[in-house]
Amino acid sequence: MAPPRPPFPPFDEPSALQKVQAAEDAWNTRDPERVALAYTEDSVWRNRDTFLTGRDEIVAFLHQKWARELDYALRKELWSYSGNRIAVRFQYESHDAAGQWWRSYGNELWEFDEEGLMRRREAGIHDVAITGDKRRIFGPRPEEERGRPLPFH
Numbered sequence: 001m002a003p004p005r006p007p008f009p010p011f012d013e014p015s016a017l018q019k020v021q022a023a024e025d026a027w028n029t030r031d032p033e034r035v036a037l038a039y040t041e042d043s044v045w046r047n048r049d050t051f052l053t054g055r056d057e058i059v060a061f062l063h064q065k066w067a068r069e070l071d072y073a074l075r076k077e078l079w080s081y082s083g084n085r086i087a088v089r090f091q092y093e094s095h096d097a098a099g100q101w102w103r104s105y106g107n108e109l110w111e112f113d114e115e116g117l118m119r120r121r122e123a124g125i126h127d128v129a130i131t132g133d134k135r136r137i138f139g140p141r142p143e144e145e146r147g148r149p150l151p152f153h
């Protein structure tokens with residue numbers, strides 16, 4: 001059983017911003033076991049065309065993801081919140097084994113239980129091939145960039 005994950009719903013703007021930054025920070029570790037602790041044991045995911053249920057499937061999925069998406073670095077931005085739900089938009093960059101860099105754009109819908117664990121995550125993601133000189137996301141977000149909006153292109 002995972003410990004509670006404050007902040008807890010219902011969310012206000014500061015607590016929603018805190019939840020989004022905590023998710024970004026965790027995903028940037030690229031540690032599937034750590035990331036999975038933010039989700040309920042029976043969490044339901046849709047990630048692109050993949051449907052998952054439960055932490056074990058989430059961990060397996062993330063291991064595969066980060067074996068393919070090398071040097072992964074993510075930025076998330078709060079889009080909206082209400083009650084126990086948060087919507088975010090995000091961008092991440094990674095490269096494949098052949099060295100091709102990608103920028104992936106997406107939106108996520110999150111639903112939380114009363115303990116602050118995510119019980120549902122739905123993500124739509126689109127990839128754009130980029131050259132290495134077009135990269136703009138390098139590792140975890142520096143402190144001075146926290147809270148800044150994402151560029152659109």
